[in-house]
Amino acid sequence: MxxxxxxxxxxxxxxxxxxxxxxxxxxxxxxxxxxxxxxxxxxxxxxxxxxxxxxxxxxxxxxxxxxxxxxxxxxxxxxVYEAALQKLKEKSLVYPCYCSRKQLLAENPQSETGEIVYQGKCFKEVGSRKPEVGSIDTAPHNLRFIVPNKFIDWHDLRLGDFHENPKLQCGDFPILDRDNQWTYQxxxxxxxxxxxxxxxxxxxxxxxxxxxxxxxxxxxxxxxxxxxxxxxxxxxxxxxxxxxxxxxxxxxxxxxxxxxxxxxxxxxxxxxxxxxxxxxxxxxxxxxxxxxxx
The missing domain is CATH 3.40.50.620 (HUPs)
Structure with a gap:
């Protein structure tokens, strides 16, 4: 190997x-x-x-x-990150999210681990309009990745097999935050x-x-x-x-x-x-x- x-x-x-x-x-x-x-x-x-x-x-x-x-x-x-973001934009896989932390906590369920499971409010209100590639609203927001609603099977060499749907674990997650910083994920x-x-x-x-x-x-x-x-x-x-x-x-x-x-x-x-x-x-x-x- x-x-x-x-x-x-x-x-x-x-x-x-x-x-x-x-x-x-x-x-x-x-x-x-x-x-x-x-x-x-x-x-x-x-x-x-x-x-x-x-x-x-x-x-x-x-x-x-x-x-x-x-x-x-x-x-x-x-x-490198800008080029990757452009790929996602060209596939219409990102959208701006204007939800505050207070809104996120109040309007979305949490997983067993306490993680917010985002329900896509801003996609329904804004993202579904599919703005032109490269356009970014100037109001404070983050950019979320549209997570596919499907189960993913993967294997860990120590912990074994997993069957997980990230749409149910976290929902659409941020890739660029409100401070214009790339997220960890x-x-x-x-x-x-x-x-x-x-x-x-x-x-x-x-x-x-x-x-x-x-x-x-x-x-x-x-x-x-x-x-x-x-x-x-x-x-x-x-x-x-x-x-x-x-x-x-x-x-x-x-x-x-x-x-x-x-x-x-x-x-x-x-x-x-x-x-x-x-x-x-x-x-x-x-x-x-x-x-x-x-």
Missing amino acids: SGKIRFAPSPTGYLHEGHLLSALYVWAAAKKWNLKIHLRIEDHDQSRARPAYIAGIREDLAWLGFKYDSESIQSARGQ FAVCVDDIDEQITHIVRGEDIRNSTARQIALMEALGRTERPVYLHHPLIVDANNKKLSKRELAHSLRQDKEAGITPEMLFGRVCYKAHLTGNDTPIALVDAISIIMETL
Whole structure:
């Protein structure tokens, strides 16, 4: 097997143990399946991304010993996203949405996970008029992708088979927000196509995004799906995943406290229930442990 896999952190904070576990899974998959490794810095959220965090990602990966084959940063890829958006416009697969957050909460049901399932109000009122290709109303709005109303069957190497309809999971979802920023769902799909990513290994908290991303990638012309594997997460004392928004303890704080990479690898593998104790281990050994689970 050969191809390309990506490690894609967002520079909205410094890397923490959750990122380290994800990196270990990505590098283990790359070694097992003979894949090139691509570092993608996902700074699509310009309101939260910071240059210091971008530099921190590169510095932390170098300190930990993770080497990769190529790199990209989303803020430099505007023309690629514009071209992809034009493809969707030419197929009449996008429309402007003027709903406020308050309206979205009040007028749409929520899924079992608490996600808003958009019912297409603005498509019915505005989108069905099919404005000319390239035209954008100047009033504040986001652009939504018209999700096909069908079930999508896909397979996860760890979790098994799924049969999901993203129209029922989330409805038509935004690809460009009210601040004229590309959304996560849109940017990663365009990147995975353009950067020829064949394998996607990421945390299981993103699993629910898979069917909608498959639908979007197919709308953009991708015919061969990536191989998917969603790995388990490290959680905090309240059984919540580690989050930069919640100020999760960063790896560089550990570094400044004298913690070695080997100590971090041992600790993370133990917290992820991959080993029976938190004895320090080398990067190559941590990768080997995870390879055995793939």
